[in-house]
Amino acid sequence: xxxxxxxxxIFYRELCAAVxxxxxxxxxxxxxxGLHDIGQAGMSSRLKEALDAVDESRYEAILxxxxxxxxxxxxxxxxxxxxxxxxxHDCITLFLxxxxxxxxxxxxxxxxxxxxxGWIERGQDLAQAGQDTIQxxxxxxxxxxxxxxxxxxxxxxxxxxQLCNMTRNYNKIAFIEMGIEPDCRFEQQASADAAxxxxxxxxxxxxxxxxxxxxxxxWDEGRFLTVSPGHCIAPSYDEQVIKAEKTA
Numbered sequence: 125x126x127x128x129x130x131x132x133x134i135f136y137r138e139l140c141a142a143v144x145x146x147x148x149x150x151x152x153x154x155x156x157x158g159l160h161d162i163g164q165a166g167m168s169s170r171l172k173e174a175l176d177a178v179d180e181s182r183y184e185a186i187l188x189x190x191x192x193x194x195x196x197x198x199x200x201x202x203x204x205x206x207x208x209x210x211x212x213h214d215c216i217t218l219f220l221x222x223x224x225x226x227x228x229x230x231x232x233x234x235x236x237x238x239x240x241x242g243w244i245e246r247g248q249d250l251a252q253a254g255q256d257t258i259q260x261x262x263x264x265x266x267x268x269x270x271x272x273x274x275x276x277x278x279x280x281x282x283x284x285x286q287l288c289n290m291t292r293n294y295n296k297i298a299f300i301e302m303g304i305e306p307d308c309r310f311e312q313q314a315s316a317d318a319a320x321x322x323x324x325x326x327x328x329x330x331x332x333x334x335x336x337x338x339x340x341x342x343w344d345e346g347r348f349l350t351v352s353p354g355h356c357i358a359p360s361y362d363e364q365v366i367k368a369e370k371t372a
Contacts, residue, residue, distance in 0.1 A: 125149070125341055126182065130174050131189025133157050134215055134242035138335055139189055141304040146339040151183075157246050167196030180204045185350075187338055191215050192365055201356035201371050208343050208350050209357065210334055211365040219300045221331025223365070229328075235295040237323075239314045240330070241305055296323050302330035 126149045131139055133154040143150050155174060171190075178186060185205055190197055191212035200207065210218055216238050217223045230236070299314035311327060318325035334347060343350055351357055351368045360367040 125184045127151070127185055127187055127339070127341075128178050128183045129153065129187045129189055129339070130155065130171070130178075131187075132193075132215065133246045134240070135189050135218065135335070136246065137241050137304050138219075138302055138332065139339075142332060142336045142339050145336065148339060148341060150187075150339055157242075164195045164198070167194060168199055171196060171200055175200060175203075175207075189218075189335075189338070191217055192359070195359070197357045197366070198359060199356055200351075202351040202353045204353055206350050206352055207357070208338065208348055209366065210338060211347055211349055212334075213365055216300075218334050219302065219330050220328070221333045223363075225331075229298075233296065233298070235293060236298050236326075237294045237296065238298050238300060239310075239317070240300045240302065241310045244310050244313050294323065296326065297321075298326045298328050300328045300330040302332060304332075 129139065129143070129150050129152045131152065131154055134157050136154060139152065139154075143152060153174060155170065171188075175186065180186075180203060183205060186202075186207050188197065188200075188207060188209040191210060191214045192198075193214055197209060212218055212223055212226075217226045219238070219240055220226045220229070297314050297318040299311050301311060305311070314327075315325050337343070338348065349357070349364075349366050349368060354371055355368040356371050358367050358369040359365075
């Protein structure tokens with residue numbers, strides 16, 4: 125099959141490795157991680173633009189290298205060829221290979237901040253989407269001094285704690301090793317970050333199977349949603365995560 129893949133750059137190394145191993149011919153388009161920071165409407169709009177620009181006569185399906193991710197996939201519609209997307213609430217499911225495994229780990233290890241090569245290389249720059257980010261619009265990127273100048277010291281202290289301290293609910297970093305890393309630099313960075321914060325650290329073994337199966341066309345209903353032409357992505361509010369609905 126010839127397939128079009130539109131994906132978040134957080135998966136850059138993993139998807140490039142999987143494309144090289146795939147039985148299919150795949151044309152890849154990466155979009156910036158910063159789309160997650162501009163809210164559902166903004167993210168959906170940018171993804172729709174990318175979908176609309178695809179020459180569908182060249183492909184048998186369009187793959188989305190995304191999870192539900194801030195509901196940014198909701199409303200995206202298949203036109204003349206199917207859309208295929210993993211059933212996952214967020215990208216950690218794709219790195220761990222199974223939504224059940226992620227849920228089990230998440231429940232047993234609250235307060236864990238996950239890192240991968242993509243999160244280290246491409247996931248920490250809130251400036252990727254500039255002035256449109258929720259973080260910028262809500263004041264989360266302002267310094268303490270800027271908040272003091274605008275709101276006064278007492279208000280600034282409260283706002284800084286509530287808006288800007290995005291790590292206050294975490295106590296552990298888990299680095300997910302996917303087996304495609306060139307060396308140990310990413311693991312070392314994650315470990316150093318945990319030490320600097322005084323957090324616990326753990327390395328997890330990732331699983332490429334969900335990513336590889338997406339590219340190879342092994343789209344079983346339990347792990348992937350195939351959206352037929354004339355249908356769009358909608359929330360299912362159950363373990364399936366997403367479902368297809370007829371477009372209006």
